[in-house]
Amino acid sequence: MRSAQVYRWQIPMDAGVVLRDRRLKTRDGLYVCLREGEREGWGEISPLPGFSQETWEDAQSVLLAWVNNWLAGDCAFSAKAYRGMHYRRCLPLPLA
Secondary structure, eight states: OEEEEEEEEEEEOOTTOEETTEEOOEEEEEEEEEEETTEEEEEEEOOOTTTOSSOHHHHHHHHHHHHHHHHTTOOOOOTGGGTTSOGGGGSOOOOO
């Protein structure tokens, strides 16, 4: 049986952190935990504004779609379905 949990995290940044002329007040990301039988895998996604091509919202959307497909038993991930996304960055780590 497969199960998955997605966690959102947010870390406050020091007031002085500036990246490409943008003040970064928080660092936002997602953790995903996938379980299948006795196997477990964790992944982390945290696009950096001004550096990553995808936004946090894009990453969350792709992750949730992928997790739902994975839970339904589909291990394939179609790049065509997410054209323009750098989806490989949005996938959790493979189960060991």
